[in-house]
Amino acid sequence: MAGFFTCALDQMLIHLCSCVGGEVNYVCKLKKNLAAVEETMKALIARRADVLKKVQRQESEGQQRLNEVEVWLTSVENIQNQVYELLLTRRDQFERLRLCGFCTKNLSSSHRYGKRVFKMLKEVANVHSKGVFEVVVGPPTIAVAVERPLPSTIVGQEKMLERAWEHLMDAGTGIMGLYGMGGVGKTTLLEQINNRFLKRPFDGVEIVIFVVVSSELRVEMIQDAIAEKLGSCTDEWKRKEKNQKVIDLYTRMKTKKFVLLLDDIWKEVDLKEIGIPFPTKDNGCKVVFTTRSRKVCGQMGVDDPMEVKCLGSDEAWDLFRAKVGKITLESDPDILELACKVVGECRGLPLALNIIGKNMASKRTVEEWEQAIDTLASSAAEFPGMEDHILPILKYSYDSLREDHQVKSCFLYCILFSEDFAIKKENLVDYWICEGFIDEKQGKKKARNQAYGIIGTLVEACLLTEEEEDKSKVKMHDVVREMALWIASDFRKDKERCIVKAGVGLREVPTVENWRSVRRMSLMDNEIVNISDSPNCPELTTLLFQKNRIRNISGEFFKSMPRLVVLDLSHNTYLDRFPKEVSELVSLRYLNLSGIRGIHRLFACLLELKKLMYLNLELTELENISGISNLSSLRTLRLLDNKMSQDCKVMEELQLLEHLEVVTIDIWSIFVSDQLVNAYRAANSIQEISIYILEEKSILTLPDMAVLNKLHMYGSKIVEINVKRSTSSLNKSPTTLSFPNLSTVHLLECNGLKDLTWLLLAQNLKVLEVSFSTQVEDIINKEKAAKILTKEEAGTIIPFKKLEHFQVCSLPQLKSIYWSPLPFPRLRKFNIINCSNLRKFPLDSSSGSRIAGEELVIRIGERDWKDKVEWEDEATEERFLRSILPYC
Ligand SMILES: *[C@@H]1O[C@H](CO)[C@@H](O)[C@H](O)[C@H]1NC(C)=O
Ligand SMILES: *[C@@H]1O[C@H](CO)[C@@H](O)[C@H](O)[C@H]1NC(C)=O
Ligand SMILES: *[C@@H]1O[C@H](CO)[C@@H](O)[C@H](O)[C@H]1NC(C)=O
Ligand SMILES: *[C@@H]1O[C@H](CO)[C@@H](O)[C@H](O)[C@H]1NC(C)=O
Ligand SMILES: *[C@@H]1O[C@H](CO)[C@@H](O)[C@H](O)[C@H]1NC(C)=O
Numbered sequence: 001m002a003g004f005f006t007c008a009l010d011q012m013l014i015h016l017c018s019c020v021g022g023e024v025n026y027v028c029k030l031k032k033n034l035a036a037v038e039e040t041m042k043a044l045i046a047r048r049a050d051v052l053k054k055v056q057r058q059e060s061e062g063q064q065r066l067n068e069v070e071v072w073l074t075s076v077e078n079i080q081n082q083v084y085e086l087l088l089t090r091r092d093q094f095e096r097l098r099l100c101g102f103c104t105k106n107l108s109s110s111h112r113y114g115k116r117v118f119k120m121l122k123e124v125a126n127v128h129s130k131g132v133f134e135v136v137v138g139p140p141t142i143a144v145a146v147e148r149p150l151p152s153t154i155v156g157q158e159k160m161l162e163r164a165w166e167h168l169m170d171a172g173t174g175i176m177g178l179y180g181m182g183g184v185g186k187t188t189l190l191e192q193i194n195n196r197f198l199k200r201p202f203d204g205v206e207i208v209i210f211v212v213v214s215s216e217l218r219v220e221m222i223q224d225a226i227a228e229k230l231g232s233c234t235d236e237w238k239r240k241e242k243n244q245k246v247i248d249l250y251t252r253m254k255t256k257k258f259v260l261l262l263d264d265i266w267k268e269v270d271l272k273e274i275g276i277p278f279p280t281k282d283n284g285c286k287v288v289f290t291t292r293s294r295k296v297c298g299q300m301g302v303d304d305p306m307e308v309k310c311l312g313s314d315e316a317w318d319l320f321r322a323k324v325g326k327i328t329l330e331s332d333p334d335i336l337e338l339a340c341k342v343v344g345e346c347r348g349l350p351l352a353l354n355i356i357g358k359n360m361a362s363k364r365t366v367e368e369w370e371q372a373i374d375t376l377a378s379s380a381a382e383f384p385g386m387e388d389h390i391l392p393i394l395k396y397s398y399d400s401l402r403e404d405h406q407v408k409s410c411f412l413y414c415i416l417f418s419e420d421f422a423i424k425k426e427n428l429v430d431y432w433i434c435e436g437f438i439d440e441k442q443g444k445k446k447a448r449n450q451a452y453g454i455i456g457t458l459v460e461a462c463l464l465t466e467e468e469e470d471k472s473k474v475k476m477h478d479v480v481r482e483m484a485l486w487i488a489s490d491f492r493k494d495k496e497r498c499i500v501k502a503g504v505g506l507r508e509v510p511t512v513e514n515w516r517s518v519r520r521m522s523l524m525d526n527e528i529v530n531i532s533d534s535p536n537c538p539e540l541t542t543l544l545f546q547k548n549r550i551r552n553i554s555g556e557f558f559k560s561m562p563r564l565v566v567l568d569l570s571h572n573t574y575l576d577r578f579p580k581e582v583s584e585l586v587s588l589r590y591l592n593l594s595g596i597r598g599i600h601r602l603f604a605c606l607l608e609l610k611k612l613m614y615l616n617l618e619l620t621e622l623e624n625i626s627g628i629s630n631l632s633s634l635r636t637l638r639l640l641d642n643k644m645s646q647d648c649k650v651m652e653e654l655q656l657l658e659h660l661e662v663v664t665i666d667i668w669s670i671f672v673s674d675q676l677v678n679a680y681r682a683a684n685s686i687q688e689i690s691i692y693i694l695e696e697k698s699i700l701t702l703p704d705m706a707v708l709n710k711l712h713m714y715g716s717k718i719v720e721i722n723v724k725r726s727t728s729s730l731n732k733s734p735t736t737l738s739f740p741n742l743s744t745v746h747l748l749e750c751n752g753l754k755d756l757t758w759l760l761l762a763q764n765l766k767v768l769e770v771s772f773s774t775q776v777e778d779i780i781n782k783e784k785a786a787k788i789l790t791k792e793e794a795g796t797i798i799p800f801k802k803l804e805h806f807q808v809c810s811l812p813q814l815k816s817i818y819w820s821p822l823p824f825p826r827l828r829k830f831n832i833i834n835c836s837n838l839r840k841f842p843l844d845s846s847s848g849s850r851i852a853g854e855e856l857v858i859r860i861g862e863r864d865w866k867d868k869v870e871w872e873d874e875a876t877e878e879r880f881l882r883s884i885l886p887y888c
């Protein structure tokens with residue numbers, strides 16, 4: 001404090017203090033006290049710096065500062081601020097004293113100030129004196145989690161959280177993976193897990209670390225985040241090399257019982273590379289991560305990851321209601337109803353429910369809600385919040401797909417199907433191969449495997465989901481589909497590049513502004529009757545018209561589509577005329593005409609499609625396929641459920657198709673089946689066959705059929721089934737089991753047949769159903785088995801090794817399934833209905849699957865079965881008595 005008034009003040013104070021005493025004392029000693037405060041504070045700051053240095057040095061060695069020290073350090077900081085404030089006002093205080101002099105009216109203010117200074121001096125001295133510590137740190141004690149801020153209401157995750165928590169707390173869980181699509185609430189779930197550790201200590205967990213990893217995996221970033229949590233992220237740490245950090249972290253972490261939460265990983269995180277000890281049962285440590293990719297779970301060594309799924313409809317409604325609010329929802333009964341529809345459009349995706357819910361909170365008129373539904377249903381990308389908050393989040397998953405465009409193209413292809421449609425994987429594979437996404441030159445098997453691989457990739461990335469009850473189908477989540485549509489339209493810049501109006505009730509082909517830019521068009525599942533346009537579409541490759549009511553297509557329509565590769569017209573039941581211009585589709589590779597009742601024969605124009613690879617004529621009224629051999633590029637030909645009973649040249653035609661790989665077909669006569677025996681190419685491409693042979697007392701002979709997958713036999717009057725096995729030219733013994741891929745066999749009303757011993761040659765059989773066949777005595781007949789199998793085979797083959805489902809129904813003569821007990825390691829359903837002569841099952845006490853949840857269940861149709869069944873032994877009876885249920 002310098003300047004002119006100091007001198008004057010000194011004079012004045014001397015004067016003042018010589019006249020008055022007592023209370024005025026504070027004012028008199030003000031200057032001295034102030035100086036003392038400043039001095040003591042300096043000493044205190046210096047002491048603090050010393051203590052802090054000591055603390056930090058020892059902390060970097062893994063120690064933890066004592067609370068006592070921490071409290072003191074904070075108190076120094078506080079007092080420093082107070083002193084600073086006090087000193088700030090001293091100039092004003094002195095000025096006041098100087099001006100006012102002895103007019104003691106205002107002396108009380110100065111007095112108060114003086115008193116504060118005096119008190120402060122004592123306090124600073126006090127803190128200073130307390131700042132002497134023998135030890136400043138101790139061994140680390142329980143430090144748990146740092147709270148993650150969460151929304152006040154989280155709806156719908158309670159059950160999931162409980163399950164995840166339970167799994168995590170299981171002593172056997174070291175690493176745990178949570179996977180699911182973008183926006184499904186994985187991060188929230190992980191944050192909730194984190195916050196649970198705040199409430200109480202668990203099992204001696206010392207530290208819980210939450211790290212957001214995200215797509216740019218940087219090991220050092222994770223290391224720094226952990227170091228920060230450990231309180232060792234000092235400047236010194238930051239200067240360390242990555243390798244040094246690994247060693248440092250490892251030494252510090254290996255003594256700790258930690259829980260590491262890694263949010264949003266996109267590739268494998270190598271714990272060793274970071275410096276994290278591997279979590280084991282012994283060290284009790286845990287690592288939990290979230291990811292959008294199931295594959296990453298596998299890479300992290302988690303075989304049983306938990307899927308975070310979309311919300312069920314009740315939970316979705318609860319969440320939406322919480323976001324929109326009662327007032328809006330109850331403002332009009334119609335709004336409540338419309339809100340249910342909006343929730344439906346979100347398909348349980350929390351991200352969409354949250355954002356759309358927030359958006360709708362302020363909408364209180366029915367019109368606004370109706371408009372929202374319109375927008376969501378027709379062009380959801382335009383809905384407020386979609387393009388900014390929902391789609392980009394989902395698009396990360398798309399961006400993370402492998403760089404090559406193949407997988408991306410395949411993914412975008414799935415938008416062509418109607419919303420919420422379960423797409424058969426096999427169909428996708430056919431489309432993709434015909435579209436040329438997959439190079440088919442590498443051979444059929446490789447190409448198909450590659451296509452299935454891509455489906456797997458998309459499922460793992462949660463961009464497609466496998467249907468739970470039927471794993472041969474996949475679905476695209478609605479909001480993911482919106483994202484894909486958004487990308488396919490070049491982010492709405494080019495809406496006509498890919499026109500998708502599937503399942504929206506159209507009655508005619510929609511108006512297109514610029515046909516020239518259209519590449520793909522899907523109008524499936526509508527009510528279109530006439531197609532009469534004559535569009536010029538030089539770029540169009542894909543046209544999906546299935547499931548409409550088309551009766552008439554004008555020839556003009558197909559005239560200018562030189563690049564059309566895929567045309568699907570299936571299930572247009574009444575289409576009976578094909579314009580001859582179809583032959584101008586020179587690039588066409590895929591044509592699906594199944595379910596068109598008007599097709600009786602192959603139109604000449606069809607036979608000109610030289611590039612056609614895939615032709616589906618199932619469920620038509622086709623009577624004969626003469627001429628089909630002109631389609632020389634055909635790979636797949638589906639002919640099941642036709643009327644070709646009179647066509648006896650089928651096999652000849654098929655034999656001419658050099659590239660044939662997959663055929664489905666009905667056999668109507670022994671004449672045709674006999675031809676099959678010598679039609680090697682046809683026999684080895686038949687995948688599915690239905691046999692209806694009406695000639696009395698026929699003997700059916702089947703050749704080896706390498707790809708046969710399903711066989712149905714209905715109402716056939718066959719008395720015997722033989723197999724003509726191909727033999728090696730050397731020793732004349734059979735080379736293979738004839739039906740390596742046969743998995744399903746259905747027999748119905750085949751009166752005359754006595755046994756199905758030939759099934760010994762179908763080692764892949766999974767489903768066998770035999771019903772209403774009066775003569776069947778044995779499923780496998782012992783004498784006949786000896787004839788079909790070589791001696792060597794008879795010794796090694798175990799029948800029904802893969803059988804999962806076995807059912808016999810109304811076989812009055814059936815006496816035996818097999819002559820001795822069989823292991824049936826996969827069998828889950830074993831149904832015996834109305835087979836009154838069957839007493840003994842080929843089961844012993846070790847038969848049937850023992851995998852939990854897959855136990856063998858036996859169902860018997862009759863009430864009095866208990867008295868009839870003859871068990872192999874007591875142990876068998878004991879084993880199965882409990883698993884028998886009535887068949888109803
Ligand atoms: C006395 O103090 C009051 C408030 O503290 C202030 O408003 C007033 O101006 C002072 N009087 C003199 C003469 O300084
Ligand atoms: C052809 O159409 C039918 C009927 O729509 C369908 O069941 C079948 O899966 C389609 N085939 C392919 C490969 O898409
Ligand atoms: C389809 O076209 C025919 C004749 O071209 C016409 O009679 C019929 O009304 C049309 N149907 C529809 C639904 O447009
Ligand atoms: C089918 O379309 C053609 C040309 O558009 C038309 O001449 C014919 O009358 C139509 N037939 C029926 C049955 O609608
Ligand atoms: C089919 O092929 C035969 C000879 O291979 C030929 O005579 C006939 O014209 C062809 N038919 C069509 C429709 O191309």
Ligand SMILES: *[C@@H]1O[C@H](CO)[C@@H](O)[C@H](O)[C@H]1NC(C)=O
Binds near residue numbers: 601626648649
């Ligand atoms: C197939 O149909 C054509 C006419 O559509 C007929 O000329 C031919 O004889 C038929 N072939 C057989 C094998 O029935």
Ligand SMILES: *[C@@H]1O[C@H](CO)[C@@H](O)[C@H](O)[C@H]1NC(C)=O
Binds near residue numbers: 706
């Ligand atoms: C066996 O059948 C399955 C269908 O279940 C099919 O996907 C697979 O390609 C077939 N294998 C061979 C070798 O044909």
Ligand SMILES: *[C@@H]1O[C@H](CO)[C@@H](O)[C@H](O)[C@H]1NC(C)=O
Binds near residue numbers: 810811834
């Ligand atoms: C049981 O099988 C007999 C033939 O064995 C058949 O006549 C009868 O209809 C069957 N009963 C039922 C309920 O299916």
